[in-house]
Amino acid sequence: MSSPTTSISPDSLSVVLATDCGSTTTKAILFEKTEAGWRATYRGEAPTTVEKPVADVTIGSVNAFSELQELSGRQILSSLEPNDDSSPIKRRTADDPANGVDLYVSTSSAGGGLQMIVAGVVASMTTESAERAALGAGAIVMDAISIDDGREPHERVQKIRHLRPDIILIAGGVEGGTVDHPLELAETVLAANPRPRFGDTLKLPVIYAANSLAREQARHILDRMFEFHAVDNLRPSLEDENLGPARDAIHELFLNHVMSHAPGYRKLLSWSPIPILPTPAAFGNMILSAAKREKLKILAVDIGGATTDVFSVLFSNNGEPIFNRSVSANLGMSYSVGNVLLEAGEEQIKRWLPFDIANHDIKDRLRNKMIRPTTIPQTLEDLQLEQAVAREALRLAFQHHRRLAVGLKGLQRKRTIGDLFRQEGSEGSLLDMLHLDLIIGSGGVLSHAPDRRSAALMMTDAFEPLGITRLCVDSVFMMPHLGVFASVHPDAATEIFLHDCLIELGTVIAPLGEVALGVPALQLEIEGRPTVTVSQGELVILPLELGTRATVKVRPLSKKLNLGAGGGEKVETVINGGHAGIIVDLRGRPLAFPEIPRERIELIQKWYQALGLTIVAEV
Amino acid sequence: MGGAYTPGLQVSRATTVVKVRELPVLGRVLVKLGDKVEAKTAVLAAELPGDLSILRIADRMSADPESIAKGLLVKPEEIVQEGQEICKVKYFFGFFTSSFRSPVSGTVEYFTESNAHLGIRQAPQPLSVGAYVSGVVTHVEEGRAVSIECQGSVIQGIFGVGGERMGVIRALSVRPDRIVTATDLQSQVSSFEGAILIGGSQFDREAIQLAIERGAVAIVTGSIDSISLRNLVGFEIGVSVTGDEEIPLTLIVTEGFGTLPISQSIVALAKELDGKPASVNGATQVRAGAMRPEIIVPGALANQISPLPSTTTSLGIGSRVRIIRVPYFGAQGTVLELPPEPIAIESGAVVRVLEAKLDSGEKVIVPRANIELML
Numbered sequence: 001m002s003s004p005t006t007s008i009s010p011d012s013l014s015v016v017l018a019t020d021c022g023s024t025t026t027k028a029i030l031f032e033k034t035e036a037g038w039r040a041t042y043r044g045e046a047p048t049t050v051e052k053p054v055a056d057v058t059i060g061s062v063n064a065f066s067e068l069q070e071l072s073g074r075q076i077l078s079s080l081e082p083n084d085d086s087s088p089i090k091r092r093t094a095d096d097p098a099n100g101v102d103l104y105v106s107t108s109s110a111g112g113g114l115q116m117i118v119a120g121v122v123a124s125m126t127t128e129s130a131e132r133a134a135l136g137a138g139a140i141v142m143d144a145i146s147i148d149d150g151r152e153p154h155e156r157v158q159k160i161r162h163l164r165p166d167i168i169l170i171a172g173g174v175e176g177g178t179v180d181h182p183l184e185l186a187e188t189v190l191a192a193n194p195r196p197r198f199g200d201t202l203k204l205p206v207i208y209a210a211n212s213l214a215r216e217q218a219r220h221i222l223d224r225m226f227e228f229h230a231v232d233n234l235r236p237s238l239e240d241e242n243l244g245p246a247r248d249a250i251h252e253l254f255l256n257h258v259m260s261h262a263p264g265y266r267k268l269l270s271w272s273p274i275p276i277l278p279t280p281a282a283f284g285n286m287i288l289s290a291a292k293r294e295k296l297k298i299l300a301v302d303i304g305g306a307t308t309d310v311f312s313v314l315f316s317n318n319g320e321p322i323f324n325r326s327v328s329a330n331l332g333m334s335y336s337v338g339n340v341l342l343e344a345g346e347e348q349i350k351r352w353l354p355f356d357i358a359n360h361d362i363k364d365r366l367r368n369k370m371i372r373p374t375t376i377p378q379t380l381e382d383l384q385l386e387q388a389v390a391r392e393a394l395r396l397a398f399q400h401h402r403r404l405a406v407g408l409k410g411l412q413r414k415r416t417i418g419d420l421f422r423q424e425g426s427e428g429s430l431l432d433m434l435h436l437d438l439i440i441g442s443g444g445v446l447s448h449a450p451d452r453r454s455a456a457l458m459m460t461d462a463f464e465p466l467g468i469t470r471l472c473v474d475s476v477f478m479m480p481h482l483g484v485f486a487s488v489h490p491d492a493a494t495e496i497f498l499h500d501c502l503i504e505l506g507t508v509i510a511p512l513g514e515v516a517l518g519v520p521a522l523q524l525e526i527e528g529r530p531t532v533t534v535s536q537g538e539l540v541i542l543p544l545e546l547g548t549r550a551t552v553k554v555r556p557l558s559k560k561l562n563l564g565a566g567g568g569e570k571v572e573t574v575i576n577g578g579h580a581g582i583i584v585d586l587r588g589r590p591l592a593f594p595e596i597p598r599e600r601i602e603l604i605q606k607w608y609q610a611l612g613l614t615i616v617a618e619v
Numbered sequence: 620m621g622g623a624y625t626p627g628l629q630v631s632r633a634t635t636v637v638k639v640r641e642l643p644v645l646g647r648v649l650v651k652l653g654d655k656v657e658a659k660t661a662v663l664a665a666e667l668p669g670d671l672s673i674l675r676i677a678d679r680m681s682a683d684p685e686s687i688a689k690g691l692l693v694k695p696e697e698i699v700q701e702g703q704e705i706c707k708v709k710y711f712f713g714f715f716t717s718s719f720r721s722p723v724s725g726t727v728e729y730f731t732e733s734n735a736h737l738g739i740r741q742a743p744q745p746l747s748v749g750a751y752v753s754g755v756v757t758h759v760e761e762g763r764a765v766s767i768e769c770q771g772s773v774i775q776g777i778f779g780v781g782g783e784r785m786g787v788i789r790a791l792s793v794r795p796d797r798i799v800t801a802t803d804l805q806s807q808v809s810s811f812e813g814a815i816l817i818g819g820s821q822f823d824r825e826a827i828q829l830a831i832e833r834g835a836v837a838i839v840t841g842s843i844d845s846i847s848l849r850n851l852v853g854f855e856i857g858v859s860v861t862g863d864e865e866i867p868l869t870l871i872v873t874e875g876f877g878t879l880p881i882s883q884s885i886v887a888l889a890k891e892l893d894g895k896p897a898s899v900n901g902a903t904q905v906r907a908g909a910m911r912p913e914i915i916v917p918g919a920l921a922n923q924i925s926p927l928p929s930t931t932t933s934l935g936i937g938s939r940v941r942i943i944r945v946p947y948f949g950a951q952g953t954v955l956e957l958p959p960e961p962i963a964i965e966s967g968a969v970v971r972v973l974e975a976k977l978d979s980g981e982k983v984i985v986p987r988a989n990i991e992l993m994l
Contacts, residue, residue: 153673179733179734180733180734183731183733183734183736184734184736187671187673187736187738190671190728190729190738191670191671191673191738193668193671195643195644214733217731217732217733220729220731221729221731221738224728224729225668330857330858335858335859335905336857336858338856338857338858338859339857339858341857342855342857343857360844360845360877363845363876364844364845364875364876364877365945367845367856367875367876368875368876368877368943368944368948370858370859370905371777371778371859371875371876371903371905372777372875372943372944373905374988375943375944375986375988375989376944376966376968376970376986376988376989377944377966377968378944378945378946378964378965378966378985378986378989379945379946379965379966380965380966380967382944382945382946382966383966383967383968448968450966450967450968450969451967614967
């Protein structure tokens with residue numbers, strides 16, 4: 001991940017101001033070194049200003065600072081009249097430590113974030129590597145083209161002609177391999193000639209990270225119409241994936257080309273000595289940093305209004321972190337809710353509802369949310385409909401992630417930290433749910449669920465965890481701020497992450513495998529309590545309060561059931577409590593639903609009741 | 620956030636309208652400051668780069684790239700004509716020659732020696748941008764954009780499909796909560812050609828079909844159901860970024876999806892504007908830029924100009940509001956109270972709310988996020 005361009009001593013920091021300039025809201029958070037350690041102390045927000053009539057991101061940022069200033073009592077804005085070039089942020093001094101800040105950092109996804117087109121020769125090899133480089137750098141991949149994608153060249157041209165990307169990445173051909181194919185990709189890009197999103201007089205940046213033998217000829221093809229940047233081949237051999245140079249070039253172009261042409265960003269960039277990171281890159285940075293420090297295998301999801309990002313960090317046998325990120329660009333809870341409806345279908349959404357509702361009513365309600373994205377559910381049934389949509393959006397985004405989180409088809413790869421991906425013999429997903437430690441949910445529908453137990457049920461339903469898995473939500477969408485702060489002070493960022501950012505929902509215990517419905521399946525011994533037996537088909541909650549931990553011994557009553565130690569093997573571990581407590585989930589995997597609507601509704605009502613959630617009588 | 624409510628959609632009898640017309644690439648401005656223009660006047664022009672033809676000459680001539688490079692008769696930046704000989708290759712010890720003729724006219728953009736691909740850029744494609752509304756040119760940004768200003772009436776919708784069109788307002792005498800049928804149209808509309816049909820809670824399938832067949836350019840109504848929308852555009856819409864649909868007329872809904880009565884204020888204004896020429900655009904972009912569909916009627920009621928809509932419209936006691944989410948979706952009323960502290964609503968969320976008296980007389984509590992100010 002990105003490292004700061006300016007060396008800042010972590011010891012010199014006591015008060016840090018961080019913003020995330022989102023597409024709708026600019027969120028400012030104050031991180032302070034207190035007697036108890038580093039804490040997130042105050043949060044303020046204001047509408048993001050990157051659109052007419054106020055097309056200057058710094059206006060929204062200053063408004064967010066003002067709110068933070070009012071709430072904290074700390075003077076953050078300088079009393080001096082700022083001119084165009086000066087920062088309005090007051091520096092903290094030894095004479096007046098109660099006011100000002102030591103450092104300002106920011107992330108941004110305003111205006112749709114960083115949007116890229118990637119190209120490669122073989123879809124499952126170089127294109128996939130290019131996609132991983134782009135995603136790892138925090139981009140949304142608008143389209144991926146491959147020589148072997150089954151389309152005619154003119155069809156590829158047609159496909160990308162009308163897109164308005166920020167950057168194009170060309171991969172393809174191992175070193176010493178094919179020259180023709182990367183050149184054909186360069187020709188395709190030239191023929192399509194997509195225009196850049198910002199700055200209609202500017203040349204669109206193209207990063208060439210393909211076979212170096214074709215580099216100069218590709219430059220010759222593209223140089224007149226595009227801003228050509230060549231970096232080391234991101235797939236120098238079948239065995240090697242070298243994403244670092246391409247990713248660094250993406251970040252540099254994001255800052256110097258994309259960001260600097262977005263309204264007001266040139267000024268914002270000058271306020272911080274730390275490069276502004278794309279929001280998802282910072283989010284991933286934080287997940288990776290925490291996973292490494294705590295040795296946790298983490299799955300994290302950020303479900304927004306327009307897109308859903310999924311991150312995972314696993315570890316290879318030699319302890320190296322394996323980081324993955326996927327973006328489902330059209331799965332979200334407001335702008336993209338109509339697309340969730342299209343991809344999932346109303347029947348799939350309906351199956352999660354504890355009440356009956358007409359299909360056309362589902363469609364109309366969701367499309368009305370799409371065109372009025374800032375509205376919120378007032379009634380319980382409307383909230384539960386949104387939560388049903390969230391389950392489908394999360395499920396689809398997770399499927400997408402699993403498809404991307406695969407190895408390089410039987411090969412061993414060299415890797416740098418943060419560069420993602422271990423190669424395995426299997427073509428299956430690298431994500432082993434049975435050994436995942438923690439699932440983190442972020443985004444309004446999860447972080448701001450009125451009853452946090454419903455967030456626990458949404459995540460359990462959507463991800464279907466296996467083994468023993470801790471569930472948390474991001475309290476107030478703080479991970480991007482922490483991610484960029486982690487590039488300066490990783491210890492402080494992790495401390496805040498664990499103390500203030502994560503809210504414990506509880507722990508899910510769910511075995512892999514099944515026995516017959518109604519047959520006793522698991523026996524649980526929680527310290528100081530009588531033994532509990534749970535049968536196949538049941539969803540049972542065992543209270544374990546927020547802030548407490550308990551040693552749990554779980555014994556599968558059949559060799560068909562595996563909690564991670566092997567079929568029928570007992571597991572003993574210390575688990576965290578939370579808002580929902582211990583969720584013993586013996587509903588089976590994948591979750592099955594009765595075909596008769598009344599029976600299905602009764603089953604969903606049972607699940608809701610198990611977690612103590614309110615059910616709507618009739619709609 | 621104090622301003623967590625949707626500023627309402629504009630329904631103005633008389634206001635100042637400024638439309639910025641922009642080119643997607645650098646080009647030419649065809650008008651000058653102060654010029655009076657009609658809606659169909661071309662105000663901007665540019666040339667989009669022509670298509671690139673990639674000629675795989677080695678493959679076509681069954682020769683190796685090296686021979687092609689030696690026999691190439693043209694070089695980058697040279698203009699070639701369709702049928703022009705551009706490569707001549709000698710074979711069989713130079714006794715025979717084979718030639719390759721360009722299948723297109725254009726300018727040579729590149730030649731790649733390793734694979735003998737030749738890129739020819741065809742002639743640029745002209746692009747013209749019209750004024751869209753009749754008015755006066757008030758701002759010129761050389762090579763890029765102009766602003767056209769007029770006085771007129773404006774109606775914004777919540778969602779639309781189909782692009783810019785010009786026509787004449789035809790207000791229908793149909794109750795706001797009634798579905799417009801083909802029979803209604805046949806009995807009320809004397810001339811469909813170029814008509815912008817306004818009224819009703821929605822148009823049924825036959826009414827939409829009749830409007831298309833008879834040459835109407837737009838339908839403006841309260842709502843549309845999912846099936847009718849799919850029938851009209853030919854696919855399911857998943858993200859509300861619209862305006863490029865290739866459909867025979869523009870459709871604008873003022874309230875949303877389902878069957879929702881068109882607002883009374885729109886019905887009243889449409890009646891006043893009946894028979895006037897207007898410009899419509901169904902383009903909707905909910906995200907980033909928040910573009911809503913619109914009907915602009917220049918000059919119609921221009922003797923009653925109100926100031927430009929403020930970007931900081933405020934919500935206060937007595938404000939007229941429309942509720943935009945269940946359980947009171949579509950209801951209109953007046954704000955009675957604005958409690959400063961967030962309160963718990965039925966969903967369990969603790970949010971800022973307002974109390975409103977609906978036109979039916981019922982008093983209701985709704986989240987501030989779920990209302991639109993009626994402008």
